[in-house]
Amino acid sequence: MKTRTYLAILLVIIPVQASLFSPLSLAGIKPDLAIALIYIIGLLTGPTEACLAGMAVGLVQDIGSASLLGMNATTLGLAGVGAGYLGRRVLDIASPMNVIFLASFSLMQGLVISLFLQTFYGAVPFFSLLITRLVPEAVYTGLLGTFLLRFMNRRNVMSLLMRRSLLKE
Amino acid sequence: MPGFIVRHAKLFILLALFLVMFWLVTFQVKAGRLTFMEGPVLAISGFFERVFTAPFRFVGSAANHYVFRVRTSRENDRLKQELDRLRLENSITNELLIENERLREVLGFAKLRPLSSVMAQVIAKDSSPSSRTMIVDHGTTHGIEKDMAVITAAGVVGKVQTSLPGTAKVLLLTDPGSTLAVRVQRNREEGLLEGKLDRCALKYVSYYADIQEGDLLVTSGLDGIYPKGLPVATVVKVSKHEATAFQTVIAKPAVGLSRLEEVLVLTK
Numbered sequence: 001m002k003t004r005t006y007l008a009i010l011l012v013i014i015p016v017q018a019s020l021f022s023p024l025s026l027a028g029i030k031p032d033l034a035i036a037l038i039y040i041i042g043l044l045t046g047p048t049e050a051c052l053a054g055m056a057v058g059l060v061q062d063i064g065s066a067s068l069l070g071m072n073a074t075t076l077g078l079a080g081v082g083a084g085y086l087g088r089r090v091l092d093i094a095s096p097m098n099v100i101f102l103a104s105f106s107l108m109q110g111l112v113i114s115l116f117l118q119t120f121y122g123a124v125p126f127f128s129l130l131i132t133r134l135v136p137e138a139v140y141t142g143l144l145g146t147f148l149l150r151f152m153n154r155r156n157v158m159s160l161l162m163r164r165s166l167l168k169e
Numbered sequence: 170m171p172g173f174i175v176r177h178a179k180l181f182i183l184l185a186l187f188l189v190m191f192w193l194v195t196f197q198v199k200a201g202r203l204t205f206m207e208g209p210v211l212a213i214s215g216f217f218e219r220v221f222t223a224p225f226r227f228v229g230s231a232a233n234h235y236v237f238r239v240r241t242s243r244e245n246d247r248l249k250q251e252l253d254r255l256r257l258e259n260s261i262t263n264e265l266l267i268e269n270e271r272l273r274e275v276l277g278f279a280k281l282r283p284l285s286s287v288m289a290q291v292i293a294k295d296s297s298p299s300s301r302t303m304i305v306d307h308g309t310t311h312g313i314e315k316d317m318a319v320i321t322a323a324g325v326v327g328k329v330q331t332s333l334p335g336t337a338k339v340l341l342l343t344d345p346g347s348t349l350a351v352r353v354q355r356n357r358e359e360g361l362l363e364g365k366l367d368r369c370a371l372k373y374v375s376y377y378a379d380i381q382e383g384d385l386l387v388t389s390g391l392d393g394i395y396p397k398g399l400p401v402a403t404v405v406k407v408s409k410h411e412a413t414a415f416q417t418v419i420a421k422p423a424v425g426l427s428r429l430e431e432v433l434v435l436t437k
Binding site (some may be wrong): 012016019020021023027031034048052060061063064065074081110113115120121124125131133 | 179194207211222303337367
């Protein structure tokens with residue numbers, strides 16, 4: 001991806017997620033733009049670039065919210081590596097399986113965070129959190145991410161965002 | 170060996186970065202959350218959030234004030250009735266306040282200080298899956314400072330975590346980093362309420378304490394942030410394990426945190 005694309009993502013990821021996505025919220029559940037973006041970056045660029053992008057986006061999220069610094073950076077970095085390998089070896093951008101993979105990534109992120117909180121702080125109502133929050137959020141994120149991917153798959157959008165070398169590939 | 174490292178330099182750099190991140194997280198579990206670069210990031214995101222939400226707020230306000238006037242007459246009648254009822258309640262409350270003040274004076278207790286508040290509009294919510302925060306459109310220029318209580322008519326919302334001139338970040342009571350001194354309204358049992366993402370958990374409640382589902386938890390005032398007696402949460406699950414000296418109490422916040430539009434920040 002182009003450097004200015006990354007800069008734009010880092011600059012607006014928090015405001016877009018926290019304010020523009022609020023009207024999309026259904027019963028308090030809203031899609032997670034950050035993991036959807038990192039998944040797309042992973043498919044388009046590969047594990048190394050997606051991992052670094054995930055870490056950077058996660059770190060900005062950690063600073064802008066009340067998370068422990070490094071929490072989202074770690075989970076999004078891992079998601080970037082996973083999506084990068086998926087893109088290289090298994091999936092193509094247009095595959096309908098992206099909904100399932102992205103939803104799984106989002107669910108895994110939620111589970112890792114919940115397990116971490118359970119380990120270090122205890123008393124997390126794990127089952128209720130899984131049913132009422134993590135699964136619906138993962139499905140919603142999967143659908144949104146696939147829609148974004150379809151939109152970005154158009155050549156003119158891609159050429160705006162990607163470096164020339166990657167476009168040739 | 171050096172050749173192997175050079176060949177896989179990218180992999181080693183990524184591994185090192187993951188190790189640093191993991192160390193950073195575990196370090197903060199013990200030492201408390203680092204607030205590195207929080208001000209600049211809040212300033213930038215707050216600016217964009219105001220810009221992004223301005224059209225929605227304008228349309229919403231125009232719709233409420235001009236387009237949906239059809240319901241105004243019915244609403245007006247309902248509000249008049251409500252006002253009469255509240256006036257009556259207010260005069261009774263005033264009498265009780267005066268009586269309370271007089272009794273406090275007789276007993277030599279300190280005088281109650283009146284609360285003052287600033288109303289702020291919520292412009293952003295939940296920017297990360299691992300925390301529960303929101304951004305409001307008022308900050309230090311309106312007298313809002315760190316650690317001030319944030320409430321609505323229904324109860325406690327959270328406290329101010331960071332405040333800048335035109336924006337403030339509020340830590341919701343469901344955030345894992347939030348703790349709040351509460352007491353069970355029915356029997357005055359005390360405990361510490363911690364955020365657990367969508368719910369809260371009451372910690373350090375003795376195994377033998379009488380806590381039941383449906384009990385209302387109110388602020389105890391012991392933390393010096395929230396005034397005493399504000400509704401905080403309702404107990405939804407109590408489980409006792411014989412292996413520990415405490416019981417696990419899960420509570421649901423009294424305020425619907427996902428539907429908040431305006432909040433009150435208690436400035437005094």
